[in-house]
Amino acid sequence: MKKHSYRAVEAFRGADKTIRIVGHRGARGVFPENTMIGFKSTIEMGINLLEFDVVLCADGVPVITHNHALHVPTFKHVGGDFIDHEPKVLDLTWSQLQCFEVGRLDSSTQYGQRFPDQLQFAGIKVPKLDELLGHVANLSENNVYLMLEIKSDPNHVNNDIFRKKLVSEVTKRVRHFDLINQTLLHSFDWRILEECKSSAPDFPTSFLTQINHNPADVGEDSSLSVGPNIKNYGDHIPDKVFEKGGSLWCPNVQDITPTGLKRAKNLGLVTAVWTVNTVEEIDRMIEYGVDAIVTDYPGRVQQRLAVNGYNW
Amino acid sequence: MKKHSYRAVEAFRGADKTIRIVGHRGARGVFPENTMIGFKSTIEMGINLLEFDVVLCADGVPVITHNHALHVPTFKHVGGDFIDHEPKVLDLTWSQLQCFEVGRLDSSTQYGQRFPDQLQFAGIKVPKLDELLGHVANLSENNVYLMLEIKSDPNHVNNDIFRKKLVSEVTKRVRHFDLINQTLLHSFDWRILEECKSSAPDFPTSFLTQINHNPADVGEDSSLSVGPNIKNYGDHIPDKVFEKGGSLWCPNVQDITPTGLKRAKNLGLVTAVWTVNTVEEIDRMIEYGVDAIVTDYPGRVQQRLAVNGYNW
Known part of the structure; x- marks a missing residue:
C-alpha cells in the first residue's frame, strides 16, 4: 500500500530521537495568535512548522483567524475597547474587517488568562491568507511548512456549494504562491478533506480528531459540530484516516x-498531536514517540526534548 | 536642582497610567539571553528598552554576556555538549570565544529550570557590543534605548587602569555608532559610574542597587562584591545616587x-526596578507606581499593565 510521498508530509514526520515541533496559531503562548507579527517571529526563532486557521469573509477573501465569529477576548475596535459582541467573519467584508484590531488579549477573561505571557502588539489586523503565503514564498529557503486548517462553519456543514467554494478559494491562493509542496490541508471536517482529495488531489490532507472535548476549548467552535462521529472507532481512527486518503492523523x-499511534505508524501516517502545552503532556508525547507536537509553547517543548536527548 | 536632561533617561520615565517595560538580557524568559536573535526579536515585538551586559575579552573587544566567566548552563562547545568548566571571558580572545555557542539552556540545571519556556536557538555566538549597536543604529526609527550594564570584575575592582580602559572601550563603541542619546551607562559598581561621569559626562548613568541578595542569583556574580555598602542607607539610597550625579536608580x-520611590521621584530620578517576573511582583510595582519594570517576561508585564488600565 505504498502511497504518494509529499514533501510537506515528510517535514512533519519524526525520526530516531527526533520529534517535530509545530507552532499552534503561530505560537499562541508567546506571540499574538494568528497574526503576521506572530508568524514572522515564530519563523525567525527557527520554528518552521506553523499551524493556523482559515475562514472566508463576506467577499470570499480567505483570512487567518480561529473562530467563525470575531472572538471577544482577542478583537478590539480600532483604537478602542475589546468588542462586546461577535459578528461572523462570513458576514463582514474584508473592508469591514479593517475596523477591528487583533494582537492583544483581554487578560481579564478566562481565555486571556490561559496565555499570561503572550506578548502584546497594537495596531494590527487579521491577516489575509495571502499575507502569510507571500511571506513564506519570499523566504530565502523553502523550509517553512504550513498546517493550514480549513475551518468548517457548522451552519454550512451540509452545503456542498459552500464547501467547494471554500476549498477552491484556499487551494487557489496556495497554488498562486507556488506553495503546494509546503502545505497540508488540515480540518476537523472530513467532508472538507474529501472535497480536497477530489478537487485538489495534489495536496496532502491532515485529519484532525477529538473524542474527549476539552472544556477549555468550548466557545472556540472547534470540532464539536463538524467532524464525523468517531467515538466508536477506538484505536481504529488511523485506519479510517488512511482509508480516506489522509497523510497525517492529528x-x-x-x-x-x-x-x-502504533496503528498509524504501521499505516505510514504521520501523527501530529495537538495541543500539547503542559510539561506532563509533552513528556508523555516524547515517551509515546509521536511524530510531531503541536504546541502554543515551542520553547517549552524544545527544552523537554533536549533534556530527554531528542532533537526537533 | 535642575539637572541636565537626557533623551535616553526620559525614555525610561513613566507617566500618568504609564509604566515602561525593559527587556532583561533581551527578554530571557522568552528568547535566548544576551543574543542577537533575542535582541532582534524583542525589538520586533515592540519592546524598545533593552537591558544587557558587557564585559571585555582578552583582546579588549567588548562582548555581550552576563558573567565574567562562561556560564555552564548557557554555553556549549560548538556542535557539542554544554561546557563543564568556566574559563574567564577576560582570558579568552575574541577568536577563542568563537569555539563556544550560546542560545540554548541546559534545562537539567537549576538555572535552566528558571526559564522553562525560553525558545532555543542553535549555532549562534556571543555577540560583540558592536553587533547590537550596529543593529540599533540601522533601525528606521531612533526609538530603541539601551540600558548597557558595564560588568565590574571583582578581581579588578581596585584597578584604576582597568576601570578606565573598560569605560573607554565601551563609550568609544557607543560614540562610534552615534548612540549616545539612546544609551544609559548602568552598573552595580559606583566607581565605574564615577569614571563614566568623569571621562564620558555626556552619557547618563544608571545606578544598580541590591540590599537583599537573591539566592537565585548566587553564581551569577552580580552585585555581591563590586557595589558600595548601601545597607545602612535605608530609604536614602536615591539621595546617594543623586549626589553621585545619577539619572536612574535601579x-x-x-x-x-x-x-x-517617593524620595527618588522628588529628586527627579527615574526608578527602574529589576528583575520583576512574578505576577505578584509586577502588580506590586504597578501599585507603587515605579517608572519602569525590568523583566524577563515583557508579555506578562504588558498583560498586567493592561488589565490594571496602564499603558507602557
Whole structure:
C-alpha cells in the first residue's frame, strides 16, 4: 500500500530521537495568535512548522483567524475597547474587517488568562491568507511548512456549494504562491478533506480528531459540530484516516494512545498531536514517540526534548 | 536642582497610567539571553528598552554576556555538549570565544529550570557590543534605548587602569555608532559610574542597587562584591545616587519601598526596578507606581499593565 510521498508530509514526520515541533496559531503562548507579527517571529526563532486557521469573509477573501465569529477576548475596535459582541467573519467584508484590531488579549477573561505571557502588539489586523503565503514564498529557503486548517462553519456543514467554494478559494491562493509542496490541508471536517482529495488531489490532507472535548476549548467552535462521529472507532481512527486518503492523523492530546499511534505508524501516517502545552503532556508525547507536537509553547517543548536527548 | 536632561533617561520615565517595560538580557524568559536573535526579536515585538551586559575579552573587544566567566548552563562547545568548566571571558580572545555557542539552556540545571519556556536557538555566538549597536543604529526609527550594564570584575575592582580602559572601550563603541542619546551607562559598581561621569559626562548613568541578595542569583556574580555598602542607607539610597550625579536608580525588586520611590521621584530620578517576573511582583510595582519594570517576561508585564488600565 505504498502511497504518494509529499514533501510537506515528510517535514512533519519524526525520526530516531527526533520529534517535530509545530507552532499552534503561530505560537499562541508567546506571540499574538494568528497574526503576521506572530508568524514572522515564530519563523525567525527557527520554528518552521506553523499551524493556523482559515475562514472566508463576506467577499470570499480567505483570512487567518480561529473562530467563525470575531472572538471577544482577542478583537478590539480600532483604537478602542475589546468588542462586546461577535459578528461572523462570513458576514463582514474584508473592508469591514479593517475596523477591528487583533494582537492583544483581554487578560481579564478566562481565555486571556490561559496565555499570561503572550506578548502584546497594537495596531494590527487579521491577516489575509495571502499575507502569510507571500511571506513564506519570499523566504530565502523553502523550509517553512504550513498546517493550514480549513475551518468548517457548522451552519454550512451540509452545503456542498459552500464547501467547494471554500476549498477552491484556499487551494487557489496556495497554488498562486507556488506553495503546494509546503502545505497540508488540515480540518476537523472530513467532508472538507474529501472535497480536497477530489478537487485538489495534489495536496496532502491532515485529519484532525477529538473524542474527549476539552472544556477549555468550548466557545472556540472547534470540532464539536463538524467532524464525523468517531467515538466508536477506538484505536481504529488511523485506519479510517488512511482509508480516506489522509497523510497525517492529528489526534487531540487527551485521546492519543500507544496502540492508536502504533496503528498509524504501521499505516505510514504521520501523527501530529495537538495541543500539547503542559510539561506532563509533552513528556508523555516524547515517551509515546509521536511524530510531531503541536504546541502554543515551542520553547517549552524544545527544552523537554533536549533534556530527554531528542532533537526537533 | 535642575539637572541636565537626557533623551535616553526620559525614555525610561513613566507617566500618568504609564509604566515602561525593559527587556532583561533581551527578554530571557522568552528568547535566548544576551543574543542577537533575542535582541532582534524583542525589538520586533515592540519592546524598545533593552537591558544587557558587557564585559571585555582578552583582546579588549567588548562582548555581550552576563558573567565574567562562561556560564555552564548557557554555553556549549560548538556542535557539542554544554561546557563543564568556566574559563574567564577576560582570558579568552575574541577568536577563542568563537569555539563556544550560546542560545540554548541546559534545562537539567537549576538555572535552566528558571526559564522553562525560553525558545532555543542553535549555532549562534556571543555577540560583540558592536553587533547590537550596529543593529540599533540601522533601525528606521531612533526609538530603541539601551540600558548597557558595564560588568565590574571583582578581581579588578581596585584597578584604576582597568576601570578606565573598560569605560573607554565601551563609550568609544557607543560614540562610534552615534548612540549616545539612546544609551544609559548602568552598573552595580559606583566607581565605574564615577569614571563614566568623569571621562564620558555626556552619557547618563544608571545606578544598580541590591540590599537583599537573591539566592537565585548566587553564581551569577552580580552585585555581591563590586557595589558600595548601601545597607545602612535605608530609604536614602536615591539621595546617594543623586549626589553621585545619577539619572536612574535601579533597585532590586526585593528592596524597593514606597518611601524610597517617593524620595527618588522628588529628586527627579527615574526608578527602574529589576528583575520583576512574578505576577505578584509586577502588580506590586504597578501599585507603587515605579517608572519602569525590568523583566524577563515583557508579555506578562504588558498583560498586567493592561488589565490594571496602564499603558507602557
